[in-house]
Each structure stands twice: as structure tokens, then as C-alpha cells.
Amino acid sequence: MPYVTISTSQHFPAEQKKQLLQRASDAVVESIGAPLAAVRVMLHDLPETHYLNGGQFGTDAVMFVVELIEGRTEAQKAALIAALSRVGNEITGLSEEEVRVRLIDFPKTDMGMAGGISAKAMGR
Secondary structure, eight states: OOEEEEEEETTSOHHHHHHHHHHHHHHHHHHHOOOGGGOEEEEEEEOGGGOOBTTBSSOOOEEEEEEEESOOOHHHHHHHHHHHHHHHHHHHOOOTTTOEEEEEEEOGGGOBOGGGOBTTTTTO
8 A cells, every 4th residue: 555546648658658657656655655565556548538627528637546544644645746746747748737636545444454454453
């Protein structure tokens, strides 16, 4: 844990998508100190007709949704949001104002770990 889901416009080339995945993983490790082995990142392509931005189809999109076990500080969260915004900008060329980042905290009792044990039961 953490889990990062990236949603992007479908037209970005495969190499850019790979860079988004790698750099998002790096950003999580560097900004909140998560161990690399615990970071999971996946990418979803959005067909043009599956994203509406300000009433318009066909616009570029990059959104990061990060699911975390509760307990990160506001400063850590701010650092993560800033790092992922930069990653989206640097890889895709979208302005940081167009890159979206959402963080979702899960209570320790609501996150299953190895063998189906909650994070709280594992002492996290």
C-alpha cells in the first residue's frame, strides 16, 4: 500500500504511459517515504467518449487517485500531490493546473493486508 490509479487519455503513446507509471511510483516513494515494494500503480486508458472535461470531449486527461492507509501528515500529502502534479506535467506536457490528484485515506480496519488481515491487526 499505497495504490495509485492513473487515468489518461487514450492517445498518449505507450512510452509516455510507462514513464507515468514509473515516475508515479518514484514520486510516492520520495514524497511520503513508502517502501517501493509496497507501491502498486496501474493505468487506465480513457477512450475519447469516456471523458468529459468542462463540457468538451476529446481533451487531454491525466488524473492520479492514490489510496492510502490513514496516518500520513498534511505535509506528506501536500508533497505527494505536488510530486504527482509535476510528473503529469513533465511526462504529458499538460499544465499542472490540468493534472488532477485525489488522495483517499482508508481506516486501518478497512484495508486488508497479506492473508486477509487488516492493517490495524498487523500493527500498521
